[in-house]
Each structure stands twice: as structure tokens, then as C-alpha cells.
Amino acid sequence: MASEMSTREAYGHALVELGKENENIVVLDADLSRSTMTSFFAAQFPERFFDCGIAEQNMMSIAAGLAASGKTVFASTFAVFASGRCYDQVRMSIAQPRQNVKIVATHGGVTVGEDGFSHHSIEDLALFCSFPGFTVVVPADAIETTQAVRTAANTYGPFYIRLSRPKTPLVYADNYRFVLGKAVTMRGGKDVTIIACGLMVDKALQAVDDLAREGIECRVVNMPTLKPLDEDAIIRAAEETGAILTVEEHLQHGGLGSRVSQVVAKHHPVPMSFLAIKDFYSSSGKGEELLEVHGLTVEGIQKEVRALVERKG
Amino acid sequence: MPSKKRGAKRVNPLASAPKISAEATSSKRASIAKPLSEEEMRMVAKKLRRHIITMTATAGSGHPGGSLSSVEIVTTLFFNVLRHDPKDPRWPERDRFVLSKGHGAPVLYSALAETGYFPVEELLELRKLNSRMQGHTDMATTPGVEMTAGALGQGLSFGIGIALAARLDSRDYRVYVLLGDGECDEGQVWEAAMAAAHYNVDNLVAIVDRNRQQIDGWTYEVMDTEPMAEKWRSFGWHVIEVDGHDLGQILPAFNKAKRMKGKPTAIIAHTIKGKGVSFMENNPDFHGKAPTPEEAEKALKELE
Ligand SMILES: Cc1ncc(C[n+]2csc(CCOP(=O)(O)OP(=O)(O)O)c2C)c(N)n1
Numbered sequence: 001m002a003s004e005m006s007t008r009e010a011y012g013h014a015l016v017e018l019g020k021e022n023e024n025i026v027v028l029d030a031d032l033s034r035s036t037m038t039s040f041f042a043a044q045f046p047e048r049f050f051d052c053g054i055a056e057q058n059m060m061s062i063a064a065g066l067a068a069s070g071k072t073v074f075a076s077t078f079a080v081f082a083s084g085r086c087y088d089q090v091r092m093s094i095a096q097p098r099q100n101v102k103i104v105a106t107h108g109g110v111t112v113g114e115d116g117f118s119h120h121s122i123e124d125l126a127l128f129c130s131f132p133g134f135t136v137v138v139p140a141d142a143i144e145t146t147q148a149v150r151t152a153a154n155t156y157g158p159f160y161i162r163l164s165r166p167k168t169p170l171v172y173a174d175n176y177r178f179v180l181g182k183a184v185t186m187r188g189g190k191d192v193t194i195i196a197c198g199l200m201v202d203k204a205l206q207a208v209d210d211l212a213r214e215g216i217e218c219r220v221v222n223m224p225t226l227k228p229l230d231e232d233a234i235i236r237a238a239e240e241t242g243a244i245l246t247v248e249e250h251l252q253h254g255g256l257g258s259r260v261s262q263v264v265a266k267h268h269p270v271p272m273s274f275l276a277i278k279d280f281y282s283s284s285g286k287g288e289e290l291l292e293v294h295g296l297t298v299e300g301i302q303k304e305v306r307a308l309v310e311r312k313g
Numbered sequence: 314m315p316s317k318k319r320g321a322k323r324v325n326p327l328a329s330a331p332k333i334s335a336e337a338t339s340s341k342r343a344s345i346a347k348p349l350s351e352e353e354m355r356m357v358a359k360k361l362r363r364h365i366i367t368m369t370a371t372a373g374s375g376h377p378g379g380s381l382s383s384v385e386i387v388t389t390l391f392f393n394v395l396r397h398d399p400k401d402p403r404w405p406e407r408d409r410f411v412l413s414k415g416h417g418a419p420v421l422y423s424a425l426a427e428t429g430y431f432p433v434e435e436l437l438e439l440r441k442l443n444s445r446m447q448g449h450t451d452m453a454t455t456p457g458v459e460m461t462a463g464a465l466g467q468g469l470s471f472g473i474g475i476a477l478a479a480r481l482d483s484r485d486y487r488v489y490v491l492l493g494d495g496e497c498d499e500g501q502v503w504e505a506a507m508a509a510a511h512y513n514v515d516n517l518v519a520i521v522d523r524n525r526q527q528i529d530g531w532t533y534e535v536m537d538t539e540p541m542a543e544k545w546r547s548f549g550w551h552v553i554e555v556d557g558h559d560l561g562q563i564l565p566a567f568n569k570a571k572r573m574k575g576k577p578t579a580i581i582a583h584t585i586k587g588k589g590v591s592f593m594e595n596n597p598d599f600h601g602k603a604p605t606p607e608e609a610e611k612a613l614k615e616l617e
Contacts, residue, residue: 031495031528031535039529051529053498053536054465085464114374114440116448118415118463281323285442293442 003170007163008106010142012037014149015074019045025153026066028075030056035165036076036106060086060103064093067100072153078112079105079121079162087127094158095131101159102152103128108138108162109249110277110294111199111287120290121162122277126254128160129227135180136227138162138248138256140201141170144224147178155180164199164249166287171202171222181225183233189219192309193237196247197223197256200275200296204247207301216309226256231263238268243312245273245304249296252276273308275300323453326403340396340406340485346428348393351560357427358388358560362589363616364423364436370609372440375448378599379493380420382524382557382584389563390489391424399429402456408486409475411460413468414493414522415449416601421458422446430457466499468492469519473505476514487516487571495527498536503548509577510549517577518570519550522557524586528600545579557582590615 018025019041031054033039042049052059056077063075075082082105094101110120128136135157139145145163152159171186186201187208196204201222208218219241221233237244244264246257257274264272277294291297295304349357361384369375387410391397395408412421419439426433431445438444445455449463460471472490479486496502509517521541529535538544546552551573555562563582570578586600587593590612593604604612 029529031498033529035528051535054495054527055498055500055536057500081464114372114448116440116451116463118449118461283443284440284446284448289442 004167005142005170006165006167007139007142007145008035008037008165010145011104011106011149011163012040014146015041016044018150018153019048022072022153024070024072026050026071026073028052028059028063028073030054030059030077030081032077035078036104038074038076056081057086057089060089061093063101064089064097064099067094068097072100072102074102074104076104076106078119079108079124080119083121083124083127091131095134098133098157100156102161103159104149104161104163106163107165108198109164110282110290111164111166111249113165113287113290114284116284117281120282122251123254124162125226125248125250125256129254129259131158133158134227135159135225136162137180137225138197139224140198140222141168141172143170143172143174143176144178147176148224151178151180162198168199169202171205178224181228181230183230184222184224185219185233186222187218187220189217190241191217192243192245192305192312193219193221193241194245194247194301194305195221195223195234195237195256195260197226198249200247200249203296203298204301207298207305211302211305216305218305223256223260226259229259229263231267234260234263235267238264238270243271243308245275245301245308247275247296247301249291250277252279271308271311273304275304323451325453342398342404345396345398354388354392354560357392358384359616360427361388361420361423363613364426364433365419366590366604366609366612366616368419368422368436368439368446369603370606371437373603374440375419375603376416376601377419377603378526378586378593378596379414379522379524380417381588381590381593382586383417383420383491383522384588385558385560385563386491386520386522386582387420387424389560389567391428393564394567395489396486397428399425399457402430406484406486409459409472409488411468411472411475411488411490412450412458412462413460413471413490414465414496415462417491418446418448418450421450422455425455425457465493465496466501469502469505469509472517472519473509473512473514476509476517477512479516480514485516487518489518489520491520491522493527494521494523494525494532494538494541495535497521497538497541498527506545506548506550513575514577515574518567519545519577519579521579521581522584523581524584526586526595526597526600528597530597542581545581549576551576551578552581553578554581554583557584558588
């Protein structure tokens, strides 16, 4: 694999592989197949692909009907439209009856960039984590995406997988094996734990070498499954490093930070800090510029870690 | 200057109450520009096309195709039909233009600049961090923009709200909502179509930019919306079909809509996506892709 690939592209390829292996897989899209890359599947298996047009609510309920008839359904669109726009359709037709529908949404977060805030998906994780029984996954790179999509196809139940638009570096080698509901320790450390998901895992890994030179040893944990959460890994991090920073490309409420903090508060309270999308809608701009607006950068992480270590004392 | 961190200052226009003067509530104003002739509008249309090319090329992203298909519709509205005052974007008596297909921002910004809402040079700020030229339209950022859009399918409902408010406030302004034909896949468009007819809002006009393309291909392949005119008619609308690039047909359609009492009017404007630039016409690649500098140069030559 190239050293950089968007997670949405990895999804497109993974669907084709799954389509070859499993005739029961059906894919739906809502006039964005070239962006979500379900177009690869559509080209190979036209009879098992349905473009629903620009009608996301209709798509989710169709997905539910297919699933109720025994199909394994993947439904894709941008994260903003998959979440807010279809909330009630997903809730009643997919979440409540625990249907076998995999909602794989691309263009998560603010790295969508220039399209502006109507297209920045900063609330989707909160919305999907709010559904009882939903599995929510945010892969860190293309390799983890391939694995997570495969796992979703082979695991009964409703899934939300959040993917991204830009090409991003790989943080895993080809032989990586994703395990649903399990965190992955990417780097060992005893002073503080950085728990990240999605594209922020790479940023966290980039941040820690400088900190090590300053004498701060960070543990870096990738938390691809937001729901159900790997509580043991969080409790261990609290016990063993005594401070936790969460980093996510999502609002500071309702996503990774909120969820981790509940576990920490209940089981082993330690100082925590949260790097996330701040509580306002941001402008159009380049993806990296927007991450900077919210402090979601290597330097931003380093600054937050230093402050946290100081607080820990 | 917008603050560096957060972005352009966004203000809901209603957060501070507008000054109500006699001038403000009168539907006549000295500062309203005279309607342009067809020939003059043709020149303006070309200018708007040039802006669309230049601004998307400069931004390096954006949606030229659906902007180019709407040029004659938007030109006719802004330079001949709308009662509006660029010096007072919040004039309560103004006619409202609601761009439901928010990705058509470039054509709207071009018309707003050319009518004087902000300097033409500002168009080159399209999609830049903290600029007023957001990738999709935002009513709290840009003067003259009536609706925050980008998620398709919501503008007609929004327009009904404005039209009903006119009735409640005994104002005689009119509301024009521009929709994409792909956008008409959204169920909400038809919920709104039903509601508008039910409320008899005859101060509301829906214009469907019928360019027959959406992102994944031709509308008849992705989601067939035919028979478009019959659909609107069966929902209780007065329907007019026009060639959406023929200025001689568009203006009379708006006038006919004005005379129609008791029913909302839908104008189905048959257009060509990417209209005016040979290699962009009917080319789905230019739905959401900016021309390269070389392509832009070629396009501008064709638009001389
Ligand atoms: C709710 C929603 N779903 C999907 C999109 C992504 N999208 C942007 S433009 C577009 C196609 C629009 O086609 P049409 O309405 O025909 O516009 P035009 O061809 O005039 O540009 C799509 C699917 C969106 N903006 N909003």
C-alpha cells in the first residue's frame, strides 16, 4: 500500500473485496458514490448497488427494509447527512430493531475543508453514540479501515463507521489486525496517556518524540471503537500514567472525550484534558487550517500535554 | 477585520432589530436600480459567468457547473425582477431570493457583487479561511444571502416561512426559491410543495434549474424525476416551462407568476449544466471541481 491513502478510498476497495466473497452484501448511496467511493462496488456489482439519489432518509429506510429481509447492507453518504438528517429513520428502523445495517459515512470532521460548516461533521459521533446498541468505529488510517469494514460485514448489528476525505499517512503496517471494541497501545509511556481516534492518532504519534526529549513519556492509545468502549484500557491508562488527554476531530461534547471521561470519573479519577472541535461552527478553509483553528495540531497536542503534566504535579 | 481564530464575524441579521423608518416600510425607494434591458442582461450574464470561472479557479475548488446553468435565471431576478436595495440588505420590504441549492454560491455571490452588496474583488476570497465568501451560503455571514444552505432540500420550506410572514405582516414582497433538479429527490421538497399549495402562498415562486444532471450522473439514471412539470401541477402549483437560458422567456414567466393569484408558481427552467463553456457543458466532472488555471484561461476566452 502507498504510504498515504484516504480512509474513504480504502473503504471503496474493501467493499469490492467483500462483494466478491459475499453475495449477500448490498450497497446503497445517495448521489455521492464518487466521493464515498462506493462507485468501485457499483461498477463491479451493479445489480447489488442502488443509488437512492439525493434522498438520505429514504436510503436509510430502504436499507432497513433490505436488512429485515436478510441482506447485509452498507449505506454511504457524507457524515453530516448520514447523522443529523436521518436521525429518526436510523433510530426507529435500524437502531431499535438492531438491524444489520452498516452506515459508513465519509467526509467526517472539519478536514472536509472548503465546503464550509454545512458540510463539517462535528456532531455525528455524539448522535450515533446516543443510539443504544449501535457500534461506532472511527478508524485511524486506511489499513484499519479495511479491517474495520470487514469486521462490520462479519458482525451482526448496526454500525456507524466514520471516515475522512483527505489522503492521510498510514499508522499501521499491513499485518495489523483490528479487534472490535479493543484499544491499541501505539506507544508505551508512564507520564501521561493520549487517547485519540481517527486522523488524530497520527498527530499524536508525531507529537510524542519532542515530548520524550523534554522528559515527558507519553503513552499513545488508539481508540478506534467509541462504542462499546474499551473500559479496561482506559482504567489502566488512568492507573498507570495518572493523566489522560483525549484528542478527536469532533465536538468536545458527546464524542471520545466525553465517553472516556465518564469511565475515568467512575473508576479512577485523574486529571484530564480534552482536545476537540471547539464549541462554534468554523469557516470554509483548508482542512489543516481548520484543524489549527481548533488546536488539533502536533503543537497543540504538545502544549496540552505539558499543561496536563504540570497539573498532575 | 474578522477575528483570526474563530472566523468571520457571524451575526444573525435579526439579533439586532432593524430601524423602522417610513423609508424602511415603504415599498418604494429612490435607491432601487432600474430594470435592465434584455441586451444589458446578456452582458451581465456573461460577466457573471466570468466571475464564476475566475472565483472557482482561484479557490481551487467549488461548484461551477450548477452555477453556470443558473446564470440567466439569477441575472433576470437580480437585474429585473427583485425589488431590492443593495445598500440596505435587510430592508423589510425587499423581495427575497432563496438559494436552496447552496452549492450554487458562486452565481449568487457574483450577482450580489455586481449589484453592489460588496466589492467585486471580494469574490476572489471564495472558500478562504474567515472570508465572507463561504463555500456554501450563510445568511449570518454574507450581505444579501437570505438562507444558510448546503444541505439540499430545505430551501422551499424556508421560503414558505418567509412567504407566510409576508401575509402575517401585510407586506407585499415576493419570495423566489431556486432549486436543483437533483435536489428534488429530497422528500422535503415535496412536503414543501404540498404545504405551499395548501396555504395558497401565491407570493412564492419555485424555480427548478432543470439541467438534468446531479453528481452521480444524469437525473434519469440516478433518480428519475420525470415528469417534472406534471409532478408540480399535481401538487397544486401553477407551472410554467421555459428555456432557462433564454432571457426572452424567463422574464415573462416571472411576470406571469406575479399575476397568478391563489397558487404558488413553479418555473421549470430547462438548462445546461456548465452552460457557456464548451468543455464544461453537460460534463458531470465540473459539478464540484474547479477549472485548472489553463482550463480557466480557455473558458474566459470563450466568454469574451
Ligand atoms: C442533503 C444533501 N445531500 C447531498 C449533498 C451533496 N450534493 C451537493 S450538490 C449535489 C447534487 C445536486 O444536484 P442538483 O440539485 O441537480 O444541482 P445542480 O445540478 O444544479 O448543481 C449533491 C448530491 C448535499 N449538499 N446535501
